[in-house]
Amino acid sequence: MEDKNIQMQIDALDKKLDLILGYVHQQKLQANMVEDLVGDLSIIGKDAYDSTVIELDKRQVEIDPSELTGLAVSVLRNIGNIKTVMDTLEMAVDLGKEVGPIANEVIIDFTKQMNTLEQKGYFDFIREIGPVIDNVIKGFSPEDLKELANSIVSILTIIKEMTQPEVLNIMQNAIKAFNSMETESVPxxxxxxxxxxxxxxxxxxxxxxxxxxxxxxxxxxxxxx
CATH class of the missing domain: 1.10.287 (Helix Hairpins)
Structure with a gap:
């Protein structure tokens, strides 16, 4: 019985030893991967550094190490401000994503409305107003416009009286009578x-x-x- 217990303990120790060996092997693989990555990054960083130095030398740019140090200190000192700017930029991007569809709908509605106005002839009417204004400017002097401004109340009063139903009926009857006449064969x-x-x-x-x-x-x- 004791031999059986001892054998069971030995088997359990073998299993734990296998787990430990597997863990050590996995850690070794990860360490090798990290070493390979560090080596690759070192090569890339060295190449980038050499390329940067060559490019700066071609452009005759000199960098003072103290200035780089000061820049690094300024960046570290303003990490809070940089984070605030990044948060503001992120909020602006989110706002743009939300406002974008609304702006598209507004532009589409505005385009449809402009198309409707164009089909109704509003734009053609506005274009034809230009020559009318030119003729008015050519036909009236500034003094005429001043006199018109002084008499505008009387003119509007006359127009108001002319738009009365009785007056309009008389004018309409007169126009109908004139149109019904044959001016060339008046007896x-x-x-x-x-x-x-x-x-x-x-x-x-x-x-x-x-x-x-x-x-x-x-x-x-x-x-x-």
């Missing part, structure tokens, strides 16, 4: 024919309009005088 009227037409209801109504209009105009002139 001639003698004095006797004119007298006969004066007795017609239409002419009497027209004369009534004309006389009433003239009386009202004369009344306003008297009031102003």
């Amino acid at each position: 001639s009227y003698s004095v006797w024919k004119l007298m006969r037409e004066m007795n017609s209801p239409e002419m009497k109504k027209a004369l009534g309009y004309g006389i009433t209009f003239m009386k009202n105009v004369s009344k306003d002139v008297d009031i102003k005088e």
Whole structure:
């Protein structure tokens, strides 16, 4: 029984020894890998250093070791500020990622709106306004514009009165009557024919309009005088 226990302890020790040997072997492999990496980095660093020295020599750049030391000290002293700048830059990048899709949507909507306005003819209308403004500038002097500015209230008042429904109806009827006339084949009227037409209801109504209009105009002139 004791021999069996001893054998079990020996087997357990063999297993632990195998684990220790495996761990040592793995550590040795890692150490070799680190040594190889350090060797490669040393070669690369030496090549980079030699290339940098050659390039600086070609460009006649001299570096003072004390300046490099001062630069390193300044960098170490301002690590907090550098970290703040990097955090700000990271925030700006994140903000750009969030704002980018919104800006794209705004640009797309603006482009669609401009296309709609162009199809409706807004831009063509704006382009045609230029010659109108040029003609106005050529046709009116600065003094004319000053007089227009002084009379603008009266002009707007007249336009306001002309836009009354009654006035617009009369103007529309007059335009329709004029358009319906054949100016090239207007009949001639003698004095006797004119007298006969004066007795017609239409002419009497027209004369009534004309006389009433003239009386009202004369009344306003008297009031102003």
